[in-house]
Amino acid sequence: MTIKRPITVTTLTDMKGRGEPIACLTAYDYSFASILDSTGVEIILVGDSVGMVVQGHLTTLPVTVDDLVYHTKCVSRGVETSLIIADMPFGSFQLSPQKAFENAARLLGEGGAQMVKIEGGEFMRETVEFLVERGIPVCGHIGLTPQSVNQFGGFKVQGRETEAASEIENDALVLDQAGVSALILEAMPSALAGSISKKISAPTIGIGAGPQTDGQVLVLYDLLGLYPKKSPKFSKDFLAGAGSAVTAVEHFLKAVKTREFPGPEHCL
Numbered sequence: 532m533t534i535k536r537p538i539t540v541t542t543l544t545d546m547k548g549r550g551e552p553i554a555c556l557t558a559y560d561y562s563f564a565s566i567l568d569s570t571g572v573e574i575i576l577v578g579d580s581v582g583m584v585v586q587g588h589l590t591t592l593p594v595t596v597d598d599l600v601y602h603t604k605c606v607s608r609g610v611e612t613s614l615i616i617a618d619m620p621f622g623s624f625q626l627s628p629q630k631a632f633e634n635a636a637r638l639l640g641e642g643g644a645q646m647v648k649i650e651g652g653e654f655m656r657e658t659v660e661f662l663v664e665r666g667i668p669v670c671g672h673i674g675l676t677p678q679s680v681n682q683f684g685g686f687k688v689q690g691r692e693t694e695a696a697s698e699i700e701n702d703a704l705v706l707d708q709a710g711v712s713a714l715i716l717e718a719m720p721s722a723l724a725g726s727i728s729k730k731i732s733a734p735t736i737g738i739g740a741g742p743q744t745d746g747q748v749l750v751l752y753d754l755l756g757l758y759p760k761k762s763p764k765f766s767k768d769f770l771a772g773a774g775s776a777v778t779a780v781e782h783f784l785k786a787v788k789t790r791e792f793p794g795p796e797h798c799l
């Protein structure tokens with residue numbers, strides 16, 4: 532199979548410029564990645580959510596770089612069009628920009644990803660700059676960053692109070708300046724996510740961040756109603772009534788493109 536992967540960082544910026552919503556879903560294996568790719572989902576995220584929905588851990592913290600390299604390789608084999616982002620797991624990037632580069636290079640070189648995702652705000656500025664200067668596109672991730680679940684005391688909405696909201700907005704501006712190619716905004720008030728999306732040049736991809744972001748992402752196992760534990764309020768089971776996984780993904784894609792999803796019932 533020839534890997535073409537025509538969707539690039541430029542495609543995402545152009546879509547933001549045109550006001551065209553970007554659709555992103557997680558995948559961890561060849562078969563689901565092929566389905567997402569064939570339906571036209573622009574971004575496939577090999578998320579460290581693999582630790583919870585596939586490996587059965589309570590958090591994403593036990594996921595390793597080897598796990599993510601393995602799953603990114605599996606996903607890569609099924610993808611011809613979508614852009615693949617690989618998550619950098621807990622402990623793989625916080626120590627130093629050099630350590631982050633070493634691990635990110637594996638996700639691109641061995642895994643076949645085109646971008647890596649890093650959780651954290653302003654304190655990640657130097658690492659983002661270090662990777663971007665060396666040719667590795669970076670997706671930031673702020674708001675509820677699941678790798679900090681122990682610091683937050685649970686998977687809680689972030690940025691409700693004025694001070695917390697302005698800290699998150701500052702994080703977004705700093706990461707944008709540092710050169711992120713996309714920014715995940717997770718579990719925060721819609722107004723905050725909307726304001727950030729207007730102020731930064733990088734496309735924002737929301738999850739539990741309301742309808743005003745430049746794109747939407749869901750964990751595939753939530754979208755298909757497969758995760759046996761409680762799914763977050765902001766997710767939606769698109770398989771219910773759809774009849775097949777392919778149709779469920781198509782419904783998600785349409786709902787993102789028409790901005791029907793997320794609806795008010797999915798906002799925090």
Ligand code: KIV
Nearest residue numbers: 557578579580715750
């Ligand atoms: O790991 C993951 O799936 C993620 C998404 C929830 C954005 O980070």
